Amino acid sequence: MRPALHHLGDRSLGPLLIAPVVLVLGTVIAYPLFAAIALSAFAVDTPTLRSRFVGLGNYAELLGADGRFWPALGVTLVWTAATLALQIVIGVAMALLLNRDLWLRSLARSLVLFPYFVSTVVAVLVWRWLFNDMFGLANQLLMKIGVIAAPLDWLGTMPSALLSVIVVGAWKFFPFVVIAVLARLQTIPESLYDAARLDGAGAWSRFRDVTLPQIGEVLGIVVLLRAIWDFKEFDLVYLLTGGGPVDATRTLPLIVYQEAFGLNRMGMAAAYAVAMMITMLGFFLLYRLAVRGRT
Template structure:
């Protein structure tokens, strides 16, 4: 096993050498990560395992008495159309927001990478939506879209586009669309931030060499910039996918999961089952299924990331 450099430097001193002999790299590394590891175990791994364990029980909400019921919660859940609809809605929410955020983020970051007047100001301003708290965002949008008092309806009526106010959040389809729009608006700056940071370190000499060889803008982007961006793109997409999949605040605060469960994604369903319907077992089962799903998706991204890194090297 390899040893840390300080061991050889201190090898002349008997106490140090005894100490260094006793602590291998592996042990030292373990000691150094142990505080963080402990926190992860206590606040993440343990609750996750408890959640998995709870998914095999019927739990009395008032007294938390648990009765083992095997896979009944899972069977119950898989029979419910609400679960499948929520899963589908989660996919729609995740795929649409992540893809559009990425495309917009890529475009904006490429634009902000150019030598333009006011670039620094624009770079600062583009982050603004990311700084707005989700609760403020949701309440503001609710107010904007309100059919009796909201400015959006008023504006559409003033332009003669509609003749009477429309309850955009009163329709399951349009409610989900507006939740998606709000999600895109809020989190595109994150993509911009990530990609712009990577663009700063694209080797200029590669681009210049390509230009000398007669490559056009598209070819430079396709064969130099994009491959260079790929590892960051994968990480960004991975993070956005995970975060969006488990996003609760914006989705819930927009329409509380309604109307007609039209904005109920899996996290909102978990909240509904656990805190409103008081069905803790099925709520835990939903969490467990969501965990499996996220692990599978993450593994796919992980393979893609490795591939992107290899190509770059």
């Protein structure tokens, strides 16, 4: 292989090396993406795959009075905003704590990562066991200390179902914030803190004037990434509540799945998926504008 490649200049070797990637991504991403957009203009019956062109009919229906787009968007935004806020607060606090000189610090850092890397299936099974109405630890503990009198159906009633999803989401994903922020914290030179100390800054103002500006940029990226990922999260919500009770925790990705494989309306599902993508793009552009406006 080497002698053959030797005769090719840079000009053809570079494109040649990226070609397999382009081919694969074209097949598994670009083609499905455009196919999804095209599919959204049809009414498709999943089992028979028989289809009929409806133009923008699917969109009209999902955005209309009987459509579920707007309520689902509301649920998605509540879930995203709440779980993201928790992830950031817990994540930053934990990162600051783990940046200190602690007993068995590296073990502590390892353990904190576990929820993030463990499969969502495992995480959900554990939490569903904790939330079990009769024998779950959550109810038993809360009853013992007298917060609740009777067992609570955590995942089957509102608002506890949405609250549970948000809390489990925060638990599962906050380590991402910890790793990113901790990595940045470790690069802040100690001399900055020494200088602040000489200038008479207390603990709080050292955090506000030294730490916060230093981790600001990383936090911006982390917020963006986590917002995107939380918005499109399927596994955790689907496995925890399946969207219930009724549609109370049914976020947009769950609607797409339900339309396609539960209600057998593939075209409608594609329309929901495309609408969701456009919404994400809109929020992304808003974010860019906000960031640019500030700097």
